[in-house]
Amino acid sequence: MLELKNVCKSYQDFAVKNISFTLPRGYIMGFVGPNGAGKSTTIKMIMNLIRKDSGDIKIFGKDNKKAEKEIKQNIGFVYDENHYYEDLTCEQMKRIIAPLYKKWDEEQYQSYMHRLQVPKYKKIKELSKGMKMKFAIAIALSHHAEFIIMDEPTAGLDPVVRSELLDILQEIVMEDEVSVLFSTHITTDLERIADYITFINDGEIIFTGEKDELMENYVIVKGSNDLLDREGNELFVGLRKNKFGFEGLAKDKQAIIDWFGNEVVLEKPTLDDIIVYTAKGRGACASAHI
Incomplete structure (x- = not known):
């Protein structure tokens, strides 16, 4: 069409x-x-x-x-x-x-x-x-x-x-x-x-x-700031941190589970989550592309 x-x-x-x-x-x-x-x-x-x-x-x-x-x-x-x-x-x-x-x-x-x-x-x-x-x-x-x-x-x-x-x-x-x-x-x-x-x-x-497929591929991840390091950060499309902890969007759910285990909370993202995190974090992470 x-x-x-x-x-x-x-x-x-x-x-x-x-x-x-x-x-x-x-x-x-x-x-x-x-x-x-x-x-x-x-x-x-x-x-x-x-x-x-x-x-x-x-x-x-x-x-x-x-x-x-x-x-x-x-x-x-x-x-x-x-x-x-x-x-x-x-x-x-x-x-x-x-x-x-x-x-x-x-x-x-x-x-x-x-x-x-x-x-x-x-x-x-x-x-x-x-x-x-x-x-x-x-x-x-x-x-x-x-x-x-x-x-x-x-x-x-x-x-x-x-x-x-x-x-x-x-x-x-x-x-x-x-x-x-x-x-x-x-x-x-x-x-x-x-x-x-x-x-x-x-x-x-x-x-x-x-x-x-897009909605299923991405996951919102929440956890304590002390869980993050440079290598772990690379798993995220976009990431936000404050004094209470971090929230980020990741594309590879299994990689997040393998890296953080049960120390983080996983949630289904909204389309708005995917757009906002991708727009803000795209320059730092090539995994934003599908």
Whole structure:
């Protein structure tokens, strides 16, 4: 469905380097990383909104630049910012957008607008940020897109609406084998729905793979500071110490058990734990890569 291979883009003070990952049909990939890590740049290159310097991007097996018009007929795109005419109502904006898509489904659009409780005849500038996002989601899901790209779609949404959106995404993936690239800072959303996770930091892919495998590979380790030494420290992706002891993230659970025995406490990490420790400790430990 989506394949990036050695994609690069350089600016004066930042670069994304050799970005490679694959999203199969019918799955959800969480695309995560700190602010300024390269997420938006990568998404814009996928959409051909900015031109890559080198590398290959294929969507539906086709070059995203050469087959751009055909590809975009089958993509739903939700930005993190509003890109609609503010002085128009949602209904007026929809009348402009709908003819652009050959497979526009008015019945489906009205269903999503009702489900998400978006006021059709209110001017877009009068909508809250969350309501604007819901309108964008209704538009993106109403032309039978085979691939959905969402850049911070749950930003500004209350927990109930966020949960509703996640339910909708899971429904369309299961029923229609749609693929979703989901960029977000809310990692609990990804723990709930993502099949794959791709983590980018400082313009480089740190890891990309199945979420469940990722979560099983890592372990949180807690113990007394006097257990640590230089060799033991090398077992950790990232490490935090205070006067009460240490907490760290390790990739090799068995190596931790062999080294520390039962003198440490082992816990299952959250996705947020993995991202934070990897981002902070990557320079000191190459084992952050998977």
